[in-house]
Amino acid sequence: MLPVPSRPTPLLDDQFRPLNLADHYACPLCLQGQVQSLFLTEALACQRCRHIFTVDLPNQQIRVTDSPDSMGWAWTGKTWKIIRPAAQRLTQTIGWVAGLLIGLPATLVWLGGYLFPPLSSSPGELPFAVLWAGLTLVAHSVVVLWLLASYYQLPVYLGAMIRAWKYQYLS
Numbered sequence: 001m002l003p004v005p006s007r008p009t010p011l012l013d014d015q016f017r018p019l020n021l022a023d024h025y026a027c028p029l030c031l032q033g034q035v036q037s038l039f040l041t042e043a044l045a046c047q048r049c050r051h052i053f054t055v056d057l058p059n060q061q062i063r064v065t066d067s068p069d070s071m072g073w074a075w076t077g078k079t080w081k082i083i084r085p086a087a088q089r090l091t092q093t094i095g096w097v098a099g100l101l102i103g104l105p106a107t108l109v110w111l112g113g114y115l116f117p118p119l120s121s122s123p124g125e126l127p128f129a130v131l132w133a134g135l136t137l138v139a140h141s142v143v144v145l146w147l148l149a150s151y152y153q154l155p156v157y158l159g160a161m162i163r164a165w166k167y168q169y170l171s
């Protein structure tokens, strides 16, 4: 009797693993810590950034619960993939308010310099009002972008905050 050749079994990639509460995964928010299940709950928590995530096992998704914007991620088996509709909920109202906070002060400063120009200014010199309006625009842009990054808990912002915290307290 001829030996029956064994059928090659489909090899699972070593790194592929489904989302389950018994395992631990890289934190999708701070990218530095690890999320693992909270005792007796169906939630994951990061030991580094302390965020808590609800778990949707059938859809292999998690969603941050302790943030104003409930960002979500889908587990691909190897890594997290951000769920776009929730992550991009930068509403039109917030966009308008951010635009006003950036543009209005700089416009008012420029308008003041335009309506009431200095009595003596040498030709070819950059008017002080334009320079001051530019500085106002840059300063307000930084503040608004910082607020948005903080509100939406952007990973870049969280990573920077964690690095700053480590530098301050662990060095």
Ligand SMILES: [Zn+2]
Pocket: 027, 028, 029, 030, 031, 032, 033, 034, 046, 047, 048, 049, 050, 051
């Ligand atoms: Zn984290």
